[in-house]
Amino acid sequence: MTELAFDTKQPALQACAGRKVSCTNCCMRKLCIVAGMHSDQMEAVDQLVEHWHPSPRGRHIIREGDQFRQILIVRSGAIKAYQTLENGDEQITDFILPGDVFGMDGLATGRHIAGAIALETTSVCAIPMQCMLESTGLAKAAEHQVLALFSESLNRKDAHVAMISMNKSHERVAAFLLDISARLARRKLSSSHFVLSMNRSDISRYLALSQESVSRAFAKLTQAGILACSGRQVDLLDFQALSRYAGRTGPADLQQAG
Amino acid sequence: MTELAFDTKQPALQACAGRKVSCTNCCMRKLCIVAGMHSDQMEAVDQLVEHWHPSPRGRHIIREGDQFRQILIVRSGAIKAYQTLENGDEQITDFILPGDVFGMDGLATGRHIAGAIALETTSVCAIPMQCMLESTGLAKAAEHQVLALFSESLNRKDAHVAMISMNKSHERVAAFLLDISARLARRKLSSSHFVLSMNRSDISRYLALSQESVSRAFAKLTQAGILACSGRQVDLLDFQALSRYAGRTGPADLQQAG
DNA sequence: CGTGGTATTGACAAGTCTCAAGACGAGTGG
């Protein structure tokens, strides 16, 4: 089985994965920058947007220090954003799913601070910043959308901070799974049954835990009957219970419920 | 002594604190949205910008759930941004210093997710979003700046994540102090001698630690001769050593060096 | 059927959280 963040049996992503499509019939148009645009506006954006070739798993889409030239939107696949710290450790700063924008980190200084690597075969669209600022008509139409996506990106980071702030490993993992689940749901994909596109090590560096703790957290949640998992395949069995843990040692605490 | 994030003896902030000023002679013009603008552009922005009355310590500037109407820029003072979690805990998501923008979290959904409270007497400028999108001339001039500030905001959040990801409490506190220090330096204020405007509890909820651990971390760094502090007054004595700790258990580990 | 990357599991040391008590400083009222 190939590694996908989504169940390929579901139609939405399969429709456009890997193929060059125009914005008007792109499956991500409801989440991306063209959301809410008229078809003529969309066509204007289409002229501007570069549809890049799909990147295979492991390929860098952005390298740390690269010059900033455009903002990017994922059309299909999944990406991890990372930053190399002074001591050489790789901090995973984001997991980017179809419809998410990324690459705005380079706008402030002109150079990208964070790198981005495809977690599986991934297609992205690029909106060159230069064009964006020059083309008045489009800028007008897209400006609000761009800002909204920025804002969403900011909120995603706050959610990340909230996740890491939980003190128990199974809470962080529960919150992580719920977050992924909710984001998949927004994309009309199964929220209870999915295949993670990142390995345990990526998750651990995203959640500020050791790989082993992530593994143990999965085991704990499994033993509690809250989820079933085999490697990256995850089935969420009890959302309520999961939410309780993600809600930071809420009403009921996790005992060896078995 | 009043509580300030900055040494009031330094001229930059004193000049405009609390008084209504135009952008052209605001002390924050080099960091804010009007950075790099011609004076005529600046005046156009000036027409648009609302200079709000100073907020006393403890006052809400934004409440969670408030309708989004404008983005805000701090002119003087300091602010904490927070989010109430499911279990009622307050997660501090940001400390906002003069020249920083905030409030963009509300753009995505139209309502603010995070609240903002003044940590000391604080003046902010508001740029109504409606105006911003409508006034073409200005939008053109300010667009790049707005995006750059957004981008900076994103990068600040990644820095926050990196901070929380450190596993030892004194590393997180070291990173925190270096971050504050660097941000003060950008504002031409003393980077080695300052008064924190937030209490230990705020710091702890920002760094995902208990209050006690923060206190102990301060003590540890003090005993190691790296800083001197008395309550919120902080003097950084050894930047190199501080950077080593903030660099995540780097070359030299912190022993009871005394 | 090996091989390499990934994932799990165990045991111990190390660090943090929690609970609890006390110290300190600023502000108030006698």
Next chain:
DNA sequence: CCACTCGTCTTGAGACTTGTCAATACCACG
């Protein structure tokens, strides 16, 4: 000037969780 109070900050001791090191299991792939 003093005693008192409140919020903040510090310090101590024990329980608990995680990180680390190490060994083993698992899976896809050639």
